[in-house]
Amino acid sequence: MDLPSQLLAQPDALLLDLTATSREGAISALHAQLAKSPAVKDAPLLLRDLLERAMLAPVCIAVDVALPHARTDAVARVVVGVARVTPPGVGFDGEHPAVRLIFMVGTPKQQVEEYLLAVAAITRLLKTEGVRTGLLAARTAAEFTALLARGAAS
Amino acid sequence: MSPTATATTTELLERLQRLLRWRLWIREKLQLTEWQITLLWAALAGFTGALASMIFSALAEGVHEFMTNSTSGVVESMRHLPWWGCLLVPTLGGAAAGLVLLYGSRLTRSQSSTDYMEAIVIGNGRVPVRASLVKSTAALFSIGSGGSIGREGPMVQLSAVAASLLGRWRQFTGPQLRLLVACGASAGIASAYNAPIAGSFFVAEIILGSIAMESLGPLAVSAVVATLTIRVLTAAQVMYRVPVFQLNSPWEMGPYVILGLLAGGMAPLFLRSLKQSEEFFIALRLPLVARLALGGLLVGVIAINVPQVCGNGYTVVVDILNGRLVWTVLLGIFACKWLATMSSFGSGAPGGVFTPTLFMGASAGYLFGTGVHALWPASGVDPGAFALVGMGAFLSAASRAPVMAVIMLFEMTLSYDIILPLMLCNVIAYYTAKGVAGESLYSASLRRKAAAEPAAAFAATRVSDLMRLDPPTIPPAARFAEIAERFLSVRVNNLYVRDDEGRFLGAVSLHDIKPYLGQLDLAELVIARDILREDFPKIGPDQSLSEALGAFLGLTAERLPVVAPDTGRLLGSLSKSDLLLALVEKRRPTLAGA
Numbered sequence: 001m002d003l004p005s006q007l008l009a010q011p012d013a014l015l016l017d018l019t020a021t022s023r024e025g026a027i028s029a030l031h032a033q034l035a036k037s038p039a040v041k042d043a044p045l046l047l048r049d050l051l052e053r054a055m056l057a058p059v060c061i062a063v064d065v066a067l068p069h070a071r072t073d074a075v076a077r078v079v080v081g082v083a084r085v086t087p088p089g090v091g092f093d094g095e096h097p098a099v100r101l102i103f104m105v106g107t108p109k110q111q112v113e114e115y116l117l118a119v120a121a122i123t124r125l126l127k128t129e130g131v132r133t134g135l136l137a138a139r140t141a142a143e144f145t146a147l148l149a150r151g152a153a154s
Numbered sequence: 155m156s157p158t159a160t161a162t163t164t165e166l167l168e169r170l171q172r173l174l175r176w177r178l179w180i181r182e183k184l185q186l187t188e189w190q191i192t193l194l195w196a197a198l199a200g201f202t203g204a205l206a207s208m209i210f211s212a213l214a215e216g217v218h219e220f221m222t223n224s225t226s227g228v229v230e231s232m233r234h235l236p237w238w239g240c241l242l243v244p245t246l247g248g249a250a251a252g253l254v255l256l257y258g259s260r261l262t263r264s265q266s267s268t269d270y271m272e273a274i275v276i277g278n279g280r281v282p283v284r285a286s287l288v289k290s291t292a293a294l295f296s297i298g299s300g301g302s303i304g305r306e307g308p309m310v311q312l313s314a315v316a317a318s319l320l321g322r323w324r325q326f327t328g329p330q331l332r333l334l335v336a337c338g339a340s341a342g343i344a345s346a347y348n349a350p351i352a353g354s355f356f357v358a359e360i361i362l363g364s365i366a367m368e369s370l371g372p373l374a375v376s377a378v379v380a381t382l383t384i385r386v387l388t389a390a391q392v393m394y395r396v397p398v399f400q401l402n403s404p405w406e407m408g409p410y411v412i413l414g415l416l417a418g419g420m421a422p423l424f425l426r427s428l429k430q431s432e433e434f435f436i437a438l439r440l441p442l443v444a445r446l447a448l449g450g451l452l453v454g455v456i457a458i459n460v461p462q463v464c465g466n467g468y469t470v471v472v473d474i475l476n477g478r479l480v481w482t483v484l485l486g487i488f489a490c491k492w493l494a495t496m497s498s499f500g501s502g503a504p505g506g507v508f509t510p511t512l513f514m515g516a517s518a519g520y521l522f523g524t525g526v527h528a529l530w531p532a533s534g535v536d537p538g539a540f541a542l543v544g545m546g547a548f549l550s551a552a553s554r555a556p557v558m559a560v561i562m563l564f565e566m567t568l569s570y571d572i573i574l575p576l577m578l579c580n581v582i583a584y585y586t587a588k589g590v591a592g593e594s595l596y597s598a599s600l601r602r603k604a605a606a607e608p609a610a611a612f613a614a615t616r617v618s619d620l621m622r623l624d625p626p627t628i629p630p631a632a633r634f635a636e637i638a639e640r641f642l643s644v645r646v647n648n649l650y651v652r653d654d655e656g657r658f659l660g661a662v663s664l665h666d667i668k669p670y671l672g673q674l675d676l677a678e679l680v681i682a683r684d685i686l687r688e689d690f691p692k693i694g695p696d697q698s699l700s701e702a703l704g705a706f707l708g709l710t711a712e713r714l715p716v717v718a719p720d721t722g723r724l725l726g727s728l729s730k731s732d733l734l735l736a737l738v739e740k741r742r743p744t745l746a747g748a
Binding site for chain 2: 053056057058061067109110113115116119120123127
């Protein structure tokens, strides 16, 4: 298993019942959790870079899945945070008004290949049969991470 | 959107991705480097150069046939003309050449008289088309009417013009254009003498002053293609068929050493006489047409009794090498040919003196060999062998290109037995000539031109001199699919990312994105800003060429972005091949020391 897949199986931050009313609110909440990771060197900078990137171009990869991401000087290695938003979800843009799953990725600026690996691993994960619906239906954190691990390994 | 429509869109996207992946794979596997592309252009320059040479040669023969009413060679035709015909034909030819130059100058008023050597050595590689065509048309008359001048000069010039046009059409940079013109010249010489190696070395040694592979490779390709074209389209064979010469004893090298010294002393004398003759004709203050007609008339006067002086001397050289001329007759022809060449060249008849130089060397060598044979009959030396070596030695001394002279003589005769005395004699002649007079057949005019037009002398010293404008760029918000498509439309491995203000942000590498071309989800998610490399090396416009070379060290990139250090704006790009060519050019000896 490559490094981004390992990170996905054991994310740096996990929020299962996130309640948010806006894209910025959802990103900020997950970011606050992710900022606790020792790999995050500069939490405000990470948040700024994530929001800036989200404003520049869409970050959704499915109708109810968003992938806010940034290559930033704020992290020492690739960091991954995952959140599940309580129904009815949060609007990210006009085409994605009810996002339920958020995967947040921060990558050091020099690591282009790692960034692409991480983003590709997440998109692959969500294509795995039953993973997306399973993540939305998981009742506990253990069940949620087990699904992530299974999907990342497949 | 209905499920059916979504499925169709996805299918289309998948097909597009597959297509992109295949096209990128094919392009990557078959992608040519800049050097390989240069070789392809060199090959094309070789082909067009050979065609230009053939057309000129055919036209010169047509003019000759028209003026003498004979399909024989120049010497044969003149031999069969009555005395008044011998006077009339070269005189009319000279006058016609003068008229072409006179009226042609109206068409070329805005163009310089830059020839191919000047365009390569001190110019920007742009050989003026109209001026070259006018001069070549005039040369058709001076050559076709039997002037004592070579046809190779105009053939090489036209070949270089064709190459220059190709390069200008493709908007080549200065160093690339000069290299392509050099390829054209190489093709012209290879076509004229059926000698591809000599063609390459002539340009490398005399014009570029370097046999670095960066330039020699394209020159060789061009010369080979030109020679192949000539061989396929005509019945071109070995230029001079010679008997087998053998070195019977090492002692025979002694006379060859003396021949080297003689040729080395005579060649500068020959060149000086041509120069003085030019000054004499100018001092007459005759109108151009009258001056060229007078030059033709003088050749005609000599040709009444010695028709061998007409033309470039090729057929006479063949006779000399095969021992078909008695030395007393040859002595007369030698003196008369010298005078005739002075008349043609001095009057300003357009053409070359390369083949007449070979004639002088062959005659001098044969006469010297005859003397050796008379003084040392037991040696069994063949005067024909001395003629062959004399040709090379004279050429080496006149052109100051001993390597080219050895190769050319070998290629033109395919006589390997003569190689030892030829090499020794050429080197001795070269050093002797260098000691006697400082300038070669070509360096004098180049030096004069460089002095007259110092601004024309081009030498890239800074990155901005070599910079190519408008490199392929993408905006930071360009989507993954757009980036992939851009890579397909331009032949680069790195796309520069530039913001709205024109600032350079970094580069997106084809190598980075290649593994993910199959992932449809990334097509909409990833943008250029996500994958650009901010630390991509860049260079400033005012940096020196050696600093630029340092920036390329350890990089696989073929180009570097040129970025203004104060504003961060992307100004252009610097190609590694341009840089290496410019560095090769910088190593070229200065004209003062040529």
